[in-house]
Amino acid sequence: MSATNHQPRYAHIVGWGMYAPPNVLTNEELAKRVDTSDAWIRERTGIVERRIATKETTASMALHAAQDALEIADVNPKQVDLIIVATSTPDYVFPSTACLVQDQLGASSAAAFDLSAACSGFVYGVAVGANMIRAGQYETVLVIGAETFSKIINWKDRGTCILFGDGAGAVLLRGSPEYGGILSAVLGSDGSGGELLEVPAGGSKNPASLETVMANLHTVRMNGREVYRFATRVMVDATKQALQKANISLDELDMLIPHQANARIIDYAAKALNLPPDKVFQNVERYGNTSAASIPIALVEAIQAQRVNPGDHLVMVGFGAGLTWASCAIEWSQPTIKRQITPQRAAQSQLRYRWANLKSFGHRVLRRVDSGVSKVLDRMEGQNNGKGQ
């Protein structure tokens, strides 16, 4: 953590990582479950397959992505000041998924919280983290987008079950006096459209009951057409606004990293912005819509494909339930080639994480022993006091 003087601070992305479950669900397999077809899904969404968690949870995938981001940046988890996990599918209502990640990383100096802004959540998180850094509150912030939408999907609803997938992506933000990094952020919301995309039960208004479960109210409900109309509008506007705030012209934009919801929405935005296909990253065909994880996964794959280089101008832009939207303009500052994790470093880190795990287990045991011993001592003290009276 650092308090700064009046020199401007910039938040740079210095590490990145992603995790996608190995289990693949293809359109053909879906067509055996609901009345749909590979052709329909490809034509209307561009999706060919998605990943579905088996043993993974939101926290375990977030942890994988976070570990890779720290490795790439060569930063010890103890140096992390804040962990933000953007998710709509946390492991629990509480504790937050961010706290689970904090514990498993051994990030003993970090504050941690979850952020709920649906598919826009990752960019919201980047904006919050970057502003914490710019304000001098924190130096090193881990922002993760992680989801297991497969757990809140109605697998009988062909209008939604074809769209979503599971995964996680993460970036590590670090403060620097050097110009660059996250240059602007645009965040928006319109709660009047909340009912267009919702999970009606499981919150405090409609707590879980036999009736809510029987009526499938714990799963995603969506008015696809209306969300589509909203998405095409905000993707274009939010991209332009982020660029304008950062004083970057559309011509200077090198790469758009849009939320991967539907190839048609991405194509529409690209056309409206007059961007050629090589300036727009797309991987929706392989992952479907992974909600808050989609933008960081796309960013990591763009980096891995060597489509992001130092000096490049990027915009990440997303939209989702709420309704919400978010965009940010970035001047990329980090070398992306040769930033591979060596096996030796990976082994060292695994040791560190095992140790963090063991320490966490030790703390739990100690807390239980402490509570048990304290109870016995209190009881003994009570008995002694009773005898003395």
Ligand code: UT7
């Ligand atoms: O992160 C934000 C998440 N949400 C989104 O991004 C969703 C945005 N919306 C969309 O991507 C599109 O609206 C969908 C892909 C969901 C739907 O595509 P569409 O072109 O808007 O289709 P539609 O809802 O207008 O439906 C057209 C037809 C309907 O049949 P009728 O009424 O014309 O006979 C649907 O019942 O397609 C039918 N349909 C399907 N047919 C085969 C809907 N889903 C399917 C399906 N397979 N999976």
